[in-house]
Amino acid sequence: MSRAHKTLARDGIVAALDVGSTKICCFIGEMDELGIIRVAGIGHQASKGVKAGAIIDMEAAEQAVLSAVHAAEQMADVTVRSVFVNLNGGHPASNSHYFEHPLRGGAIDDGDIRRLLHECGTEADDSVRSLIHAIPVGYKVDGENGIRDPRGLHGSSFGVRMHKVTAATSAIHNLVTCVSRCLLDVADVVANPYAAGLGCLVEDEIDLGVTVIDMGGGTTSIAVFYDGALIYVDSVQIGGNHVSNDIARGLSTPLPQAERMKTLFGNCLSSHADDRETITVPQVGAEEDARAVQIPKSFLVGIVAPRIEETLELVRARLEASGLDKLAGRRVVLTGGASQLPGVAELARQILNKQVRLGRPRGLTGLAEATSGPAFSACAGLLSFAVDDRGDARGLAIPKNDTTGGFFSRIGGWLRENF
Ligand SMILES: Nc1ncnc2c1ncn2[C@@H]1O[C@H](COP(=O)(O)OP(=O)(O)OP(=O)(O)O)[C@@H](O)[C@H]1O
Ligand SMILES: [Mg+2]
Structure with missing residues (x-):
């Protein structure tokens, strides 16, 4: 039984907090004697004060975290004292x-x-x-x-x-500060791609070798697993929000419209029908009944596809540079909100030359339909890490005479000195 498991088994309640660039979500899980987690509370809301995984407005982020945690607490009917948090920024x-x-x-x-x-x-x-x-x-x-x-x-x-x-250090410090301002302890900080992998992989994949690509809003992060352990993490600072921005700029349409167009009609692969189908694009600054522009669907594919290609090519370059690409085998799992774009798995198969599947949270019970999608893999993985930290040895760096526990004592002296 891992260190985390021992600490948390007492009340069986574990809480996870994903402070993402697009959404902030909190899962509260109840663990049974076998270590299986039932999600008893869920809170999620649009992210504020976070850009490319880093906190850029403390006050706004704090409010968003508070309301996500509060909603999960109300649903689970418990008060949470500490949370496992994923680190999205900080260039892991x-x-x-x-x-x-x-x-x-x-x-x-x-x-x-x-x-x-x-x-x-x-x-x-x-x-x-x-x-x-x-x-x-x-x-x-x-x-x-x-x-x-x-x-x-x-x-x-x-x-x-x-x-x-x-x-x-600064990214960790900002994250811990934000959570602490909500009167919560940070039980541990987990690198986002690690959490995403733990949330959506099956144990066989972790054993045989697999690459997880978490396609979020502001970042795309990578984790390679082999022989039962995490062997590599990385991230590139491009995500689904860049696709929406490209659409807004390219078609002179307001960002919310661009976001809608992406989810309704976006595709990374072109098809013969794209020139025949048209999409109505409301223009920036236009009056409600002013003329909207009609564009062929192929225009939209022409904006979406290059951005996703660029992202996946950067991922491929990082994997090749790591030297672990061969070890990771031929299996890739795509997850994160932006992995829902149609055609993304096929494009990834072509660019990475590997077998690709889409991943979503698994191994938890009690997840509602709305929170069982790929955007929630990292939050689900935090609960899994809470139950079993898979032998993470960072905790052994705690000085023997330090009995305060929690993340502050584990991360080292700098935080206490600087806080
Ligand atoms: N159905 C969909 N089709 C295409 N893209 C989608 C869809 N649903 C959500 N997205 C995109 O997914 C992105 C958000 O993904 P996610 O919720 O995983 O991000 P996040 O965790 O908040 O961000 P990050 O991990 O980068 O900090 C947004 O860019 C959004 O536009
Ligand atoms: Mg994310």
């Missing part, structure tokens, strides 16, 4: 290191594992970037690789490959 970055330690003899036990993880998990944060995950990706005993559970094995050397995810 991955690096992977191998640490080794001589063994003192005898079979490897929990103490040996703790010592090893403690040693590689306590690397100091610098003031610019902070550690948010320290994930043991596989142990090695006397040169034998890829061991998932080394307990009980004998050997003279013991090592672990550690995947560390860092993010901009």
Whole structure:
């Protein structure tokens, strides 16, 4: 049982908060003895004060978080004290290191594992970037690789490959400040693509190798899983909102109309019928009954497709540069609100040259129709992380004499000093 599981099992209530660029949502889950979560409360509303995943207006973001959490609390009839939050901005970055330690003899036990993880998990944060995950990706005993559970094995050397995810300290600080202003504790911060993956993948995919692409409003973020663990995260600062902006500019139409046109008629792939079908486009600044312009549907596809292509090409470049593309195998799962654009899976298949499926929240019961769509994968994944943090070793960086618990003590001294 993970650290998080132990802490939360007492009252069985876990809360997740996704502070997105487009929407802010809160899920409150009740965990049964088997660790299965039933969503008892849901609150979501349009995001305010958040751009490209980063908080840019504290007051506005605070109000939006408060109302999302309040709505979920009312529905679940509980008051939440702490929340698991995803970090959307902060440019998450991955690096992977191998640490080794001589063994003192005898079979490897929990103490040996703790010592090893403690040693590689306590690397100091610098003031610019902070550690948010320290994930043991596989142990090695006397040169034998890829061991998932080394307990009980004998050997003279013991090592672990550690995947560390860092993010901009300022982005974490702003997020934690925003949540704290709502009188909530931050139970933990999870990199958004990690949460999205945990929310929509099946365990076999995580084992065999898979790339998750969370296509949000302001960002598109990437997570690669292999052999049961997260091995890479990244993000590009383009999302579905850029598509809507392109439509608004390209057709001189107000943004809400552009957004509607995108969801009603948008497509990333052209078809022969596109030149015959027309769409009515209200013009910016026009009186209500003033003339609207008729355009062939192919115009709209001509605006939408290049933006999605650009996004997926950037994703491909990042994956190739990571060197992990081959390890991730041929499977891609697209999720996030913008993955609902028709044709996006086919375009991703062509650009990434992989098998693509669409992902939505799974493994939870009690989700209403309106919140079971792909935009809610990350929020669902936060609940899954709350129940099982999959051996995240960042917690081992807590000094032994620190008994305050919670995210503040885990993230290190900088936050307390600067808060
Ligand atoms: N049916 C649809 N077809 C196409 N796009 C859609 C559809 N529904 C929502 N979107 C787009 O999805 C985007 C929002 O996705 P999502 O809710 O996942 O973003 P977010 O989590 O708030 O943002 P981020 O993760 O970038 O911080 C918006 O750009 C919206 O226009
Ligand atoms: Mg999102």
